[in-house]
Each structure stands twice: as structure tokens, then as C-alpha cells.
Amino acid sequence: MSVDGWNTVLVLGGTRSGKSEFAESLVTDAPVVRYLATAPEGDPEDTEWATRLATHRARRPGSWTTEETAAEPRRLADVLASAEPNETLLVDDLGGWVTVLLDPDHQPADDVATITELAEAVRTCSARVVLVSPEVGLSLVPTTPLGRAFTDALGAANRAVADACDAVALVVAGQPVWLKPVATTTVPAAPAPATATATASVVASGADAEPTPEVQLPDVLTHTPPVVPNQEPGNPWAAPTMALPVVATGLVIQPGMELPMPDEYAGPQAVDRLATLDVPGAGLGVLDRVVGFAAATQGTSTPQAWGSVRVLLLHGDHAGGASAGTVAGESARRAAQARAGRGALARLAAESGASLQVVDTPAAAPMEEQPALSPDQVESALRYGWRLAEQAADAGVQLLVLGACGAGTEAAAAAVLAATAGAEPPAVLGRVITDSGEIDDAAWMIRCAAVRDALHRTRRSSRGAKEILAELGGGDVAVATGVLLGATARRLPVLLDGPVGVAAGMVSRDLAGQARHWCLLADHGGHPAVRLAADVLGLTPLLDLRLDLGEGANALVALPLLRSVLALAAALPVHPSLGGDESLGGVEEPGPAPDEPEPDLTEPDFTEPDFAEPEPEGPGPASTGADEQPASGWRAG
Incomplete structure (x- = not known):
């Protein structure tokens, strides 16, 4: 298990989804990375494919080493099995590996057995490994026997490797979603050494706060006043922390974390x-x-x-x-x-x-x-x-x-x-x-x-x-x-x-x-x-x-x-003209005149009256005469 809480990760995604970039971001903290390229060189006259490969190579830091495994599909499992615990491997990608696996030049070959060997090598690998693979169905699949065979083999490989990996991420439009998060266990943080501490103090509003006992955190110390958690039912600020990887060194903060979003409906409402x-x-x-x-x-x-x-x-x-x-x-x-x-x-x-x-x-x-x-x-x-x-x-x-x-x-x-x-x-x-x-x-x-x-x-x-x-x-x-x-x-x-x-x-x-x-x-x-x-x-x-x-x-x-x-x-009531409470609005609705009969409420009239444009009672906007109506604000009433 690596210091980030996982040892092996499978990164899935469609074409141009950003899965390779995300996979590379997971290993940026490693001093040296062995990049295992699985795709064949392809047709020398295919300039578009050559440009893609060149772009991938140019993005890799100079400290990385690149190894080609396209010549023999079984070699990928051998490399994973022989990797050392202090190594970091990036496999990009399983789609190219399956393409080589189904190549007639490598037949006869037992595809199922080879995929099983790869999954077992991933499961037992002692190095830190990130594997990239296209998700089946997110890209075009030719409706040919070979295309269907590729789909079946890639789907089987993705399922087997995903089962063997500690974590699985799906990248859509550059946004990673963790499908198989790392199983986490809370481990008490070790006391920080005295040489790497930072202090914090709290000053109560308007008065000096009394000193309180120290609470130790990873590599830092903080003085905090006694607190009473606000956990009443319905309290919007009492939501628990989301589950994230935690290991002996403390909370793991890494790219692509899925944290909550504000309510998208409450704001507009x-x-x-x-x-x-x-x-x-x-x-x-x-x-x-x-x-x-x-x-x-x-x-x-x-x-x-x-x-x-x-x-x-x-x-x-x-x-x-x-x-x-x-x-x-x-x-x-x-x-x-x-x-x-x-x-x-x-x-x-x-x-x-x-x-x-x-x-x-x-x-x-x-x-x-x-x-x-x-x-x-x-x-x-x-x-x-x-x-x-x-x-x-x-x-x-x-x-x-x-x-x-x-x-x-x-x-x-x-x-x-x-x-x-x-x-x-x-x-x-x-x-x-x-x-x-x-x-x-x-x-x-x-x-x-x-x-x-x-x-x-x-x-x-x-x-x-x-x-x-x-x-x-x-x-x-x-x-x-x-x-x-x-x-x-x-x-x-x-x-x-x-x-x-x-x-x-x-x-x-x-x-x-x-x-x-x-x-x-x-x-x-x-x-x-x-x-x-x-x-x-x-x-x-x-x-x-x-x-x-x-x-x-x-x-x-x-x-x-x-x-x-x-x-x-929060305190203002709804306007009375829109159905608000008259007592809150401070306006008393006048009742019927003494000599006016009460309206008949027993038989409601559902007929819709014809609309007629009301005639203005005062001078129009172009008139120079005095307006007898009082000026009003933006809302009538």
C-alpha cells in the first residue's frame, strides 16, 4: 500500500476525455516513473497517429523512462510481476494492449488466459501502478467480427483489472469520478515533532480568551477553545466530512477529489x-x-x-x-x-x-x-x-x-x-x-x-x-x-x-x-x-x-x-397583492359596502371573462397636463 492509500489504480475514459492526463497527475510526486507504452507504432504514413504519439512523449517529464511492450502482450504482466516496491509504473493503455493481443501475428493465443495473467500480476504487484484504459461503449466500435472481438476482449480486460485494482476512476470531459474509492480506516495521527510546528491562538470577540489545552495535529499544534458541536437535526452546517483516504500519515489530499456542491436549486429559488x-x-x-x-x-x-x-x-x-x-x-x-x-x-x-x-x-x-x-x-x-x-x-x-x-x-x-x-x-x-x-x-x-x-x-x-x-x-x-x-x-x-x-x-x-x-x-x-x-x-x-x-x-x-x-x-413577508398575510403586510382589505349584497359563493363561476384594454383615467405620458394620480414605485399598491 502506497502512502496515498492505494497501490494500484485503473483510470477509465473515452477518447480525448483527459484520462491520460489525469493518470499522469496521480504519479507526479514520484521521482522516477517507468512509462509502459503498449500501443504499436502503426503505419509510418499515418501522420495523425504519429502526431498523437509525439504529443504523448513530449508531455512526459525528462525523469521518466519509457518502455515499449507492444512486441509481446505477455511481457506487460512480466514487468508488473518483477517491479520493485519503490518503483512507480504508468501503463498507457490497455486498449493498445488488447489490439496487440488480437493481432494475428500473436496467434494462436489464449486471450482469456492472458487477461487473467495480467489481472493477477496487477493484484500481486508490489510497485505503485496506474493503468489507463478506454471504457467500452464510450468510443466508436466497428461493426465487424474483429471490432466485436476487440470490444469483448477490452471489456473482459477492464473488468478483470478493475477487480484487481485498489481504486478505479472514470474521467468524463476531464472530470474524474471515483467508481471504486479506496477503503479507508481512520488512524490516529502521530504526534508532531517539536521542530515542525505552527501555532494558532483564538481571541474571543471583545475579550481575551483563557488558555486552553493543546490539541495535536499532524506536524502542527493548535490552541483552540472548548467547542460544543452544533449537531441539531436539520442544521445545514452540521453535515459530516465526506469519506476520503486516511493513512498513518494523516488525511490524503490529492487531485480529483469529489467534494459536495451547493444546492443548485435553492439559490435560484x-x-x-x-x-x-x-x-x-x-x-x-x-x-x-x-x-x-x-x-x-x-x-x-x-x-x-x-x-x-x-x-x-x-x-x-x-x-x-x-x-x-x-x-x-x-x-x-x-x-x-x-x-x-x-x-x-x-x-x-x-x-x-x-x-x-x-x-x-x-x-x-x-x-x-x-x-x-x-x-x-x-x-x-x-x-x-x-x-x-x-x-x-x-x-x-x-x-x-x-x-x-x-x-x-x-x-x-x-x-x-x-x-x-x-x-x-x-x-x-x-x-x-x-x-x-x-x-x-x-x-x-x-x-x-x-x-x-x-x-x-x-x-x-x-x-x-x-x-x-x-x-x-x-x-x-x-x-x-x-x-x-x-x-x-x-x-x-x-x-x-x-x-x-x-x-x-x-x-x-x-x-x-x-x-x-x-x-x-x-x-x-x-x-x-x-x-x-x-x-x-x-x-x-x-x-x-x-x-x-x-x-x-x-x-x-x-x-x-x-x-x-x-x-x-428572511423576515419580510410576501406582498399582500401576491397573497401575503394582511396582518404582516399592515394593510386591511376593505369589506363590502353596507348596502352591497354579499357575493354568492355557493356556485362558483368558471367562465373566463373577455379581456378588455382598460381606458386610462388620467393624462397620458405625452400630455402636458397635471397628473391627478399619485406617483408610485415599481410595485403597485
């Missing part, structure tokens, strides 16, 4: 409901998106205002040119200030009734010279962020606010955007403002150069999510990514604020594309990186206040407004 409310005006404007977001994430068309809110302030510095223009120790001072319940962020949190948790993340090395973090640090940071989100969900938190304070965070976010969205660093790197309010263009150029050199250093590296975090992102972006993934698993919405949060959103797309649908962006703050990432992620900022109070503080300024909108939408 909530927005449609707003048009029926007794609102004396044109409604909520663009803030109706807040109602739709809250409805989708809460799973109800009448969402409630977020009561329990927690602010996660991630503190982590980036060394090298990324932090040019910053005062040494300034970010640590801000973090200590927030821990003590002082400063702008703590005061805004107290005003909003939100708890504030300060999290120290691993410091990042100069990205222009070396990787910002090691792969082990990235894994620990992702798991740590996930557990922070789980702790919040267990405490009954209904909304997370993600902020950051650290030297060089903007440059790290710009590097992540350049790697994930192809952005030019100068276009997404904001101006450097000194403590005295002056613009420092020299420091800005140093930051740009650091990002440029880091991208040049990693030009041949993989652009996978974990590789980007290790090479460019650093500890704060890695922990923020884990927070987004953990919050998604627990159906917990996140209010983003600043470059670190949106950079984490960009990285999380490759790990679980559902994460961005649980994020809300209150204000872009005029930051170019936030603007670009929001556009890519499909997050439209609700406001344009251009606040620059620090990450997290900007969101807290907008939070009371968002809460007010949700409270108003």
Missing part, C-alpha cells in the same frame, strides 16, 4: 422569492447574489443570516525579493496585535461578534532561488488547513473569513497566478506602499524580478497543485488551500479577502473544482491579482469600496451589510 417580498422599492440590487449564495450553501430558499463567524488570520512570511519594501518584523507585530485583541482586525471582529484565530504558517524560502516549501511541508500545511476548517464546523461556525498578514504574500500570490492563469507578474502585482504612505517603485521592481526568476527556475517543473504550492506558494497559500478544501467537505462557506485567499482558490481547482462554489468575494479592494483571480474563478465582487485595511479586515467591514441583507430577506 431564493432569488425568485425576493421578487415576491413586501419591499418598498426596487429590491436588493446586486446584493441579491448574497441571498442566492447563502441559499445554495445552506440548502434552503429562505437562508438565515450567518450567526457564528470565525476569522482565520494566516501569518507567514516569504523570504527573498518577494518581501522587498516591507519592514522586518512588521507582520509578526500585526499577528501579535490580533492575538491580544487589538488592532483593526480584532476590533472589527469584536464589532461583528466573530471569533478571531491567528494561525502561524511555515515561513517560505526565497522562491527565486529554491522551492518555497518542501513536499512534506506542503502535505502538512494542506492537512492542517483542512483540520482548521473541520474544527470550525464542529464548533458550529457558519461562515469562515479568510485573511492573511505576512511579508511577501502579494508576490507569492502573483507567482501562483502567473503559474495557474498565465498572467504577467507586473500586471497582477500591486504597487508597494511604505508605512509613510509613499509608493516604492524600486521595491515593486525587486518583487517583479523575484517572481520572474522563480517562474524561470520552475519553467520545466510540473504545474500540478502541490508542485505550485511547493515551488511558489509557500505556507500561507498552502494552509489557505487546505482550509478551502476542508470547508467544502463540511459545506461551510468562506468569505475571501485579498490575494492569499484567491491564490488558494486558484490552486484548489486542481484538487477539487467544487471548492470555488463555496467562496464569496465581498470586495476586490482594487488589487489587480484579486481582480484577475476573481474573473477566472467566476467570483463577482459584491462591492467596490477599494478598502485597504489588511486581508480579513476588508471582509469584516462588509459583513454587517451582508448579514442585514440576509436578515431582511
Whole structure:
């Protein structure tokens, strides 16, 4: 069993579905990969086929070795059987292997016996193996005897290999779905060594929190207050964490995770409901998106205002040119200030009734010279962020606010955007403002150069999510990514604020594309990186206040407004003209006149009256005369 919880994986998919790319992403963490190519070279004059093969070869990293097995179908089973435990093998694909197996040049051959040998070799293989195969029926099959034989043999091979593998994934339109997930068993995490720890503290709103016992997590320590899980029936924030691979080293976070999506019907229903409310005006404007977001994430068309809110302030510095223009120790001072319940962020949190948790993340090395973090640090940071989100969900938190304070965070976010969205660093790197309010263009150029050199250093590296975090992102972006993934698993919405949060959103797309649908962006703050990432992620900022109070503080300024909108939408009754309660609407319907007979309700009249255009009682829009009718709003009444 490998460290990711599986030893063998079968990846299925149709033609051009992205199955090969997904299979390659599963082995990117291996230092050396043996690529077993099963397809024959084909007709030398078939340039289209030759181009396909060349594209596959060009995509493989230089550290991989390629072995051809097309000459003898049985050789594939021999290679798997003789593989060493420390090896990683990628077989692409079983369709080509079956094609060779049915070739008359290899007859007579017992196809069933050969497939059985292959399945047994996969089952007993001690190496880490990923096999790619086309799923039967997702591609065209010639209606010929040979075509039917190919279909039968490929179907038999897929079933036998799938049964032998630990996990099976189906890739459709580039989106993987795990058909046979790894059987998981929760294993208590080992205590972290004292040399690789990060601390977090919680400051209660408006008062200093008393110290509480430490709770150990993989490679990190955190101080958390006593919490009472909010598990009442029907509570939309109490959904359990989805089953994911867990091994002795902790939670496994890997590309292609299937996490929950918000309710696709509740959001539109909530927005449609707003048009029926007794609102004396044109409604909520663009803030109706807040109602739709809250409805989708809460799973109800009448969402409630977020009561329990927690602010996660991630503190982590980036060394090298990324932090040019910053005062040494300034970010640590801000973090200590927030821990003590002082400063702008703590005061805004107290005003909003939100708890504030300060999290120290691993410091990042100069990205222009070396990787910002090691792969082990990235894994620990992702798991740590996930557990922070789980702790919040267990405490009954209904909304997370993600902020950051650290030297060089903007440059790290710009590097992540350049790697994930192809952005030019100068276009997404904001101006450097000194403590005295002056613009420092020299420091800005140093930051740009650091990002440029880091991208040049990693030009041949993989652009996978974990590789980007290790090479460019650093500890704060890695922990923020884990927070987004953990919050998604627990159906917990996140209010983003600043470059670190949106950079984490960009990285999380490759790990679980559902994460961005649980994020809300209150204000872009005029930051170019936030603007670009929001556009890519499909997050439209609700406001344009251009606040620059620090990450997290900007969101807290907008939070009371968002809460007010949700409270108003939940409390207002339906307009009386649409069947609302007259007592709630404050309008008493007049009864019949004293001399007017009561209507006969015993025999209802089902005939439809003829429609007639009503004659206007007052002057028309082109008249210059005075209008005797009083002006009215958008809704009659």
C-alpha cells in the first residue's frame, strides 16, 4: 500500500476525455516513473497517429523512462510481476494492449488466459501502478467480427483489472469520478515533532480568551477553545466530512477529489422569492447574489443570516525579493496585535461578534532561488488547513473569513497566478506602499524580478497543485488551500479577502473544482491579482469600496451589510397583492359596502371573462397636463 492509500489504480475514459492526463497527475510526486507504452507504432504514413504519439512523449517529464511492450502482450504482466516496491509504473493503455493481443501475428493465443495473467500480476504487484484504459461503449466500435472481438476482449480486460485494482476512476470531459474509492480506516495521527510546528491562538470577540489545552495535529499544534458541536437535526452546517483516504500519515489530499456542491436549486429559488417580498422599492440590487449564495450553501430558499463567524488570520512570511519594501518584523507585530485583541482586525471582529484565530504558517524560502516549501511541508500545511476548517464546523461556525498578514504574500500570490492563469507578474502585482504612505517603485521592481526568476527556475517543473504550492506558494497559500478544501467537505462557506485567499482558490481547482462554489468575494479592494483571480474563478465582487485595511479586515467591514441583507430577506413577508398575510403586510382589505349584497359563493363561476384594454383615467405620458394620480414605485399598491 502506497502512502496515498492505494497501490494500484485503473483510470477509465473515452477518447480525448483527459484520462491520460489525469493518470499522469496521480504519479507526479514520484521521482522516477517507468512509462509502459503498449500501443504499436502503426503505419509510418499515418501522420495523425504519429502526431498523437509525439504529443504523448513530449508531455512526459525528462525523469521518466519509457518502455515499449507492444512486441509481446505477455511481457506487460512480466514487468508488473518483477517491479520493485519503490518503483512507480504508468501503463498507457490497455486498449493498445488488447489490439496487440488480437493481432494475428500473436496467434494462436489464449486471450482469456492472458487477461487473467495480467489481472493477477496487477493484484500481486508490489510497485505503485496506474493503468489507463478506454471504457467500452464510450468510443466508436466497428461493426465487424474483429471490432466485436476487440470490444469483448477490452471489456473482459477492464473488468478483470478493475477487480484487481485498489481504486478505479472514470474521467468524463476531464472530470474524474471515483467508481471504486479506496477503503479507508481512520488512524490516529502521530504526534508532531517539536521542530515542525505552527501555532494558532483564538481571541474571543471583545475579550481575551483563557488558555486552553493543546490539541495535536499532524506536524502542527493548535490552541483552540472548548467547542460544543452544533449537531441539531436539520442544521445545514452540521453535515459530516465526506469519506476520503486516511493513512498513518494523516488525511490524503490529492487531485480529483469529489467534494459536495451547493444546492443548485435553492439559490435560484431564493432569488425568485425576493421578487415576491413586501419591499418598498426596487429590491436588493446586486446584493441579491448574497441571498442566492447563502441559499445554495445552506440548502434552503429562505437562508438565515450567518450567526457564528470565525476569522482565520494566516501569518507567514516569504523570504527573498518577494518581501522587498516591507519592514522586518512588521507582520509578526500585526499577528501579535490580533492575538491580544487589538488592532483593526480584532476590533472589527469584536464589532461583528466573530471569533478571531491567528494561525502561524511555515515561513517560505526565497522562491527565486529554491522551492518555497518542501513536499512534506506542503502535505502538512494542506492537512492542517483542512483540520482548521473541520474544527470550525464542529464548533458550529457558519461562515469562515479568510485573511492573511505576512511579508511577501502579494508576490507569492502573483507567482501562483502567473503559474495557474498565465498572467504577467507586473500586471497582477500591486504597487508597494511604505508605512509613510509613499509608493516604492524600486521595491515593486525587486518583487517583479523575484517572481520572474522563480517562474524561470520552475519553467520545466510540473504545474500540478502541490508542485505550485511547493515551488511558489509557500505556507500561507498552502494552509489557505487546505482550509478551502476542508470547508467544502463540511459545506461551510468562506468569505475571501485579498490575494492569499484567491491564490488558494486558484490552486484548489486542481484538487477539487467544487471548492470555488463555496467562496464569496465581498470586495476586490482594487488589487489587480484579486481582480484577475476573481474573473477566472467566476467570483463577482459584491462591492467596490477599494478598502485597504489588511486581508480579513476588508471582509469584516462588509459583513454587517451582508448579514442585514440576509436578515431582511428572511423576515419580510410576501406582498399582500401576491397573497401575503394582511396582518404582516399592515394593510386591511376593505369589506363590502353596507348596502352591497354579499357575493354568492355557493356556485362558483368558471367562465373566463373577455379581456378588455382598460381606458386610462388620467393624462397620458405625452400630455402636458397635471397628473391627478399619485406617483408610485415599481410595485403597485
